Ligand SMILES: CSC[C@H]1O[C@H](OP(=O)(O)O)[C@H](O)[C@@H]1O
């Protein structure tokens with residue numbers, strides 16, 4: 001066993017804000033800056049700043065003013081931009097519909113699993129010329145979940161730890177038959193954005209966790225003839241205030257210097273590359289440098 005100390009990580013906290021959350025509170029030295037990536041432009045400029053001396057980077061997932069729908073988000077550019085900005089830990093905030101009676105509008109869920117039913121999106125940084133298969137058996141970082149749990153308790157915000165988020169393609173909401181199907185699968189909440197986001201964060205070796213904020217009962221619910229954007233946005237605005245308080249509380253806890261992630265999110269690529277070095281495509285490798293440079297160099 002080695003006696004050498006664990007390498008020290010000075011966390012940089014990324015926050016991806018979903019519907020209704022286009023800024024965050026309490027940041028100092030704020031500056032919106034454009035970050036280009038080998039996969040194109042992210043949804044918007046990134047908001048750089050500090051909170052209690054901890055570096056933070058915020059990205060509104062759909063862009064400020066919400067011009068981009070779920071299927072057109074450049075998920076790869078969004079995660080690559082976070083990686084280029086030095087982000088080590090992502091708090092993903094999302095509006096979701098509830099698939100369970102005990103998760104009413106206004107309730108928060110610290111998601112621990114996903115079922116990915118999205119189909120019209122680029123899902124990997126890797127491609128022909130450099131293939132990698134990372135594990136997403138446990139798709140979120142429990143360390144970030146622990147901090148979210150602790151702070152939600154302190155803030156007295158109603159929440160549930162654990163629950164499966166069903167990712168649908170959208171932009172239309174579900175049919176009643178789909179909603180009932182997802183309930184029969186045991187899913188807790190439904191949304192349109194967290195995949196491939198979580199998969200790409202794993203490929204980029206960034207710790208990632210989702211705090212889902214219930215805005216509505218999906219259409220399975222007897223009191224709910226149909227989901228409307230108006231109703232969702234109204235609750236989302238109430239949720240956004242809670243989300244801002246939560247983020248402000250989480251950053252000082254998550255931002256303390258630490259060792260490597262005990263769950264291994266930050267080493268996900270270590271045994272993932274399968275393409276023989278002599279069959280790797282130089283053009284793709286140079287794009288991948290920002291994501292996988294840590295494991296590609298030295299091979
Ligand atoms: C306005 S409700 C539908 C919209 O909200 C969620 O997005 P996000 O995860 O970015 O908060 C949902 O997935 C849909 O994109």
Ligand SMILES: Nc1ncnc2[nH]cnc12
Pocket residue numbers: 095096097098168173174190191192215216217218219227232
């Ligand atoms: N009912 C719902 N279905 C899908 N995405 C949502 N986002 C918020 N509510 C939703």
